Amino acid sequence: MKVLFAGGGTGGHLYPGIAMAGELRKILPNVEISFAGTTSGIEATEVPRLGYKLHLIPVRGLKRGRSLVNVVANLGVLADFAAALGRAVALVHREAPDVVVGTGGFVSAPLLLAAQLMRKKTLIQEQNAFPGVTTKLLAALASEVHLSFEDARRFLPKNRRIFVSGNPARSFEVEDLSHARARFGLREERPTLLVFGGSRGARAINNAVLRHLGEITASSNLLWQTGALDYERIRGLVASSPHLWIAPYIEEMGAAYSIAALVLCRAGASSIAELTNLGKPSVLVPYPFATGDHQRHNAKALVTGGAALVVEDDSLGDEGAIKNILALLNNPGKLRIMGDASRKLAYPDAAHQLALRIIALAQKH
Numbered sequence: 001m002k003v004l005f006a007g008g009g010t011g012g013h014l015y016p017g018i019a020m021a022g023e024l025r026k027i028l029p030n031v032e033i034s035f036a037g038t039t040s041g042i043e044a045t046e047v048p049r050l051g052y053k054l055h056l057i058p059v060r061g062l063k064r065g066r067s068l069v070n071v072v073a074n075l076g077v078l079a080d081f082a083a084a085l086g087r088a089v090a091l092v093h094r095e096a097p098d099v100v101v102g103t104g105g106f107v108s109a110p111l112l113l114a115a116q117l118m119r120k121k122t123l124i125q126e127q128n129a130f131p132g133v134t135t136k137l138l139a140a141l142a143s144e145v146h147l148s149f150e151d152a153r154r155f156l157p158k159n160r161r162i163f164v165s166g167n168p169a170r171s172f173e174v175e176d177l178s179h180a181r182a183r184f185g186l187r188e189e190r191p192t193l194l195v196f197g198g199s200r201g202a203r204a205i206n207n208a209v210l211r212h213l214g215e216i217t218a219s220s221n222l223l224w225q226t227g228a229l230d231y232e233r234i235r236g237l238v239a240s241s242p243h244l245w246i247a248p249y250i251e252e253m254g255a256a257y258s259i260a261a262l263v264l265c266r267a268g269a270s271s272i273a274e275l276t277n278l279g280k281p282s283v284l285v286p287y288p289f290a291t292g293d294h295q296r297h298n299a300k301a302l303v304t305g306g307a308a309l310v311v312e313d314d315s316l317g318d319e320g321a322i323k324n325i326l327a328l329l330n331n332p333g334k335l336r337i338m339g340d341a342s343r344k345l346a347y348p349d350a351a352h353q354l355a356l357r358i359i360a361l362a363q364k365h
Helices: 011-027 043-049 068-095 108-117 133-141 150-155 177-183 203-211 213-219 231-235 253-259 269-278 291-304 319-329 332-344 350-363
Strands: 002-007 032-037 053-056 099-104 121-126 144-147 162-164 192-195 221-225 244-247 260-265 282-284 308-310
Touching: 002 011, 002 068, 002 108, 011 032, 011 043, 011 099, 011 121, 011 269, 011 350, 032 043, 032 068, 043 053, 068 108, 099 108, 099 133, 099 350, 108 121, 108 133, 121 133, 121 350, 144 150, 144 350, 150 162, 150 291, 177 253, 192 253, 203 213, 203 260, 213 221, 213 319, 221 253, 231 244, 253 260, 260 269, 260 319, 260 332, 269 291, 269 332, 282 291, 291 308, 319 332
Parallel strands: 002 032, 002 099, 032 053, 099 121, 121 144, 144 162, 192 221, 192 260, 221 244, 260 282, 282 308
Antiparallel strands: none
């Protein structure tokens, strides 16, 4: 059995594919798996590092907006897409996969379309509550479409081949609280606020935490991933504290989640999948410039389910916002209710279930 994954650009599009690939290998050790991506995306380094074959397809995404500059640029993008589609057809013909799985990103569109034109089985895995352009355009021709949020269904044509299966995410071992705290040098039994904004960071979140650092550490422990871009600036402005751990990146994320009473972060699909799988309450700050404002749709799904609160990017630094976050952090009853609601929205076996669907499609004639 051969499976070709098409997707990348960002970790949010790549890692669900990697999670499904890992499950496929567990179920069928002899399965042949490869990925298609671009030289500019995270897949260029991550896929080979993980031992998978990577096929490179040059392709660019459309510019959003109706300015003359964007319209002219998009003419070139469309020409590039036509060339990418030709390369994708050649790749699908050469590799002869039983199933092509699209997880989003620029490269997924030409590969999925090529496979559909060649009558190959295709599965689309959509991470966000507001589906991407590729999903919306190609869902009708896909063998199956798997969503992470029920809310996403209303943006797609009605189709009996659309399922809500969750978003494949990293899995973490829950650690003993005292042991996990010791990993970060946080020895006092206080409620811990976990803050992160991705590997590069989120400046609005970082600036708000920096502005109110004294208030936060007066009553709480703070576990703070700044991201690489802001770390040196912030580290130079922050004094050492027994209630603070700060770094550009958290390697031991399982331990971090274990001690977190509340999480303050962006509303990316992968983060939300991790939060719900672990039953963590959260305060979500949607990135206002996300494509299609999809992070706001993601956050709304958790707020509706009672698992999260939302704070707008431009109001996070306000005194009232931080006071509300700290009041929640020190309200264990409310946190417990939100945590239970978060867990009800989880799909912890999403990667395994999707791997089974891929196998079933491959076996169909």
